[in-house]
Amino acid sequence: DLGKAEFEKEYGRISTASTGSILRKIIELEQQGADIFFGELSFDINDLMRIDSNGNGYINIIRLTDIQDKPKLFSTFMLCLLAEIYSQMPEQGDSGRPELVIFIDEAHLIFDQASKALLDQIETIVKLIRSKGIGIYFITQNPTDVPNGVLAQLGLKIQHALRAFTANDRKAIKMTAENYPLSEFYKTDEVITQLGIGEALVTALNEKGIPTPLAACMMRAPMSRMDILTQSEIDTINNNSKLVKKYQETIDRESAYEILNKKIETAQEAAVQEQQRKTEAKEAQRSEPRQGSAMNPIVKVLTSATFIRGAFGILSKILNK
Template identity: 45%
Template sequence: MTGVLTEAGVFVGGGGEGYAAPQELLLKYGNRHGLIAGATGTGKTVTLQVLAEGFSTAGVPVFMADVKGDLSGIAAAGSEGGKTHAAFATRAQTIGYDLAYRDYPVTFWDVFGEQGHPVRTTISEMGPLLLSRLMGLSDAQEGVLNIAFHLADSEGLALLDLKDLRAMLTHVSERAADLTARYGNVAPQTVGAIQRQLLVLENQGAVQFFGEPALELSDMMAPTPDGRGRINILAADRLMGSPRLYATFLLWLMSELFEELPEVGDVDRPKFVFFFDEAHLLFDDAPKALVDKVEQVARLIRSKGVGIYFITQNPADVPDAILGQLGNRVQHALRAFTAKDQKDLKRAAENYRPNPRFDTGTAIREVGTGEAVTSFLEAKGVPGMVERTLVRPPQSRLGPLTVEERRAVMAASPFGAKYGRAVDRESAYEILTARAAAAAAPQEAEFNKARRFEPFERPAKTTPTKGASSRSDSILETFGKSLARQIGSKAGQQIVRGVLGSLFRAR
């Protein structure tokens, strides 16, 4: 075996005596989705890197989230002087693989715009369902959010960023009586609860995520000059501090791929491959409606030529309805220290086509670091027999780039100028603010007229009795407050206070 790609598929690994013949993931079934599972430290990252290299060599663009910060090394070639070279060289010789180090075309992305080009989407593109998931809204709150989106659409109010959504929710609250009669109860308390959840999102850094220019998927899928697929790496180490934002972002990306890409049917290779690391975060405490949406996307998106690969510690983290659609599997070691672990191990083994040469459950428990139990789809999409496999070494660097190396890759990227600066065009916030100003104009005019009000004349030679001054002041203050309430303008109230203050000082 001389490279990462054969004529038909991505070479994953093999082995000597007791191990499998060369194992490869057939490109024509690369859009049938897959699973990379195993306990921490068993080699999932290397397998992910190997598959990304293989797809890129085949001209297939890839997206992956760098959860631990160690995938950036794909942009640099491995080195014979590296600390892992001796082990890699031995493994390569064992499986008959000609190890040749090289770098790969990488584009870095970052929701926070720090370790990659900024990734943005608009509130409208995210939609009420995913936003409700992101904010953990109740059914009643989600209903009010749907009303806000419907009203924005009907009135031509673009929802681009968080301040647009805040303004829209305030608009909904002000029209609560009218909207309640048309759509059902719109309680100010419910709107207030949503506004508080928006504040939580702001504190998690979502202000930078929502806005323009929004990410265009065609940029992630753009071919490189040498014909290899672009490897898009999302810096997710900081994003993991907001796991709900992380999961919702990746679900949004999956949904966008599903909605934007055309139907292609059966293809000789995928159009795009999406790796979802820490996949359990997508399903933890997820409502059934959301899990159903993921299942729908996973079931239908393969006809768009997109392959989705879930990476997680335990296959049990993935719901059965979705797990059943994952035809290409790499299972690293699972530990069985507790009764639950043993049950999960047995369940994982039952998901493979048995091999008479060994017990699958025992193999999953015993494989070492860099080894795996694999099963890839064969001719006509039939699951392959489970095999013990030594995963091939990666050609790119195992480990992260330096800060300077990452900056150099970003500087050479064709997307820095396009996404580097945020754009704030007229949208719901600006339009609603202008409406409020126009509505307040007659009140301001009325108030300006009131400002010319002449004060009452006092009797020229009256000696005030004790307490008269305070009563007079009280009357004036009461009059001023009443006038301010009637005018209803904050600016008007400030002017009234100024007028009264001058009256008091004149005395």
């Protein structure tokens, strides 16, 4: 029951069943490494929007190599990051250039096994974050990986080829085609399966905010090396980064277990001290002399009946003279 009163004061009464459910969710996150991950220094939003001496921005890559095994941790982290960006960035309205653009690869991992409450929060943030000058791109193989509420907020859609090998694949392609504007020039569900390398179907919002007709396009190849960075290249980039010193240091924060243990120890020490105080008070009472049980001899003589009669006799003789 330690800390129960404080918890109820902050959050109100919570049933035992609800508490058990919350604990199970926390344990699940902890098993995926959340206790270590969220104990480290959080991202400073300003670090994501740095510019160099020429006024050019930086590309920041958050390299997560094993997120497929930790979907709950990944979705929780992304929600925290988006919520923090949204809360700290000022309102900008329709600015000519975004302050920050976020590309989320393997986006389906955010939504896999996510609760309705989590999905609602993500949908709300995606709706409102554009007014902060933030652009978000969800990258996944199939649009059906993204919930409808979030998908409806995305103005730019780029669809590469999908292949149909099974009946379920064909159904998924039909559903995918229905997420794009109707076209008089294409049978979207057929074109998607016929796209080649470097080809895509594209639709965006025009200057009036209206979705443009679907267009089959040839994509311009990136002007960079399309390959995986070697470990030595990654080390070189990290060593030249000004942020390494800030984020590389491991922080050993107090865990909830350690905090509770300290509270228990403090409570036990206070109980021992209180018991010791009571014991000392009892011993002090025993050592004090009892008033009235051993009356002062002078007072005893002055209050005796013999003394009083003698005093009255002397006074009577004096008065008779």
